[in-house]
Amino acid sequence: MKIIKLDAIDSTNTFLRQLSWEQKLDDFTIVIAASQTAGKGQMGTVWDSEKGKNLTFSVFKKISCLENDEGFYISIATSLAIYNALKHFQIPKLTIKWPNDILSENQKICGILIENVIQNSKMTAAIIGIGLNVNQTNFEALPNATSLKQRTGIHFDLDEVMFQIAGQLKKYSELITARSFEILKMEYESLLFRKDKPSTFKDKTGNMFMGFIQGVADDGKLNVLLEDEIMAEFDLKEIKLLY
Structure with a gap:
């Protein structure tokens, strides 16, 4: 696992994609930034985060076992990895809001943006962008947001949280490699926000x-x-x- 730490960048996903064009990257290369000036979310939304208080990072994950129309399993695996990492830190009442927002007590605590890398019409890798609210406690402009510190009262070490997520991501990536799609899908569906309601x-x-x-x-x-x-x-x- 190679980790690149940056003070400030427009977007870790954009930086990592550019880097992948310029050089051959190791599997699980991680770019982490103390501050993102143009962090991206689903459907073109912006991920706003106080500098040094949260986790904003992207992971380069080699993927050669999936067909192009099976890319959602990367989203499933990432959602489950973050869910279980946060469960390890005893964050209460976690659910996954389709497609891949992580909620605690119905408030958003983490967002995910996945960009597939396609070469010669074949998926070869994914750039997994993660924005996790950790120690920020002021969300006046985002009434539906929360953080690990808000939920527990504990100040978290950012590196510790990041390594826990990375470890879980490796575990769930192995299920993708094994094409254990039914296992991934069943666990994901069991955690869906408002399922059967x-x-x-x-x-x-x-x-x-x-x-x-x-x-x-x-x-x-x-x-x-x-x-x-x-x-x-x-x-x-x-x-x-x-x-």
């Missing part, structure tokens, strides 16, 4: 509707049971689960 969704036109989360398809689409026992699949651009 009546939930409100908003579609891309702004219309709201009710449904029950049943699980996910192999390509990562969300399976939702609608009225009249109709099962529908939605991708990230088509639906938003409301709190």
Whole structure:
């Protein structure tokens, strides 16, 4: 495991991708920044973080065993790795909000952004970006956010938390290599936020509707049971689960 520590960078994902173009990277090369000026989240959102208080890092993970349409299993493995790392630190009431936000008591504690590396039409690696709220306690602009310190009252060592996540990520990456997809999927679905509960969704036109989360398809689409026992699949651009 090679670790590159930076004081400030626009985005660790962007930095790591550029580095992968310039040189051959070792598996599990990690870039960690004390501050990100343009941290990225899902659907173009920005990850805002106080300098030196949180974990903002990206992992270069070689992937050669997946087909291009199986990339969601990287998201599943990463979500489970972070979930179990936080469970190790006794963070309460953890769940995974589809597709890969980690919640504690229904508030977001961690976001994940995965960018696949495709060469000659084949997936060869993934750049796994992780933004975890650790010691920050002021979230005035983000009412649905929380941190490890807010949840426990404990001040955490950032390196200790990062190494725990990296260790869990290695463990779950081995399940991907073994193509143990059913094991990964079953564990992931068992931890899904609001699974089997009546939930409100908003579609891309702004219309709201009710449904029950049943699980996910192999390509990562969300399976939702609608009225009249109709099962529908939605991708990230088509639906938003409301709190």
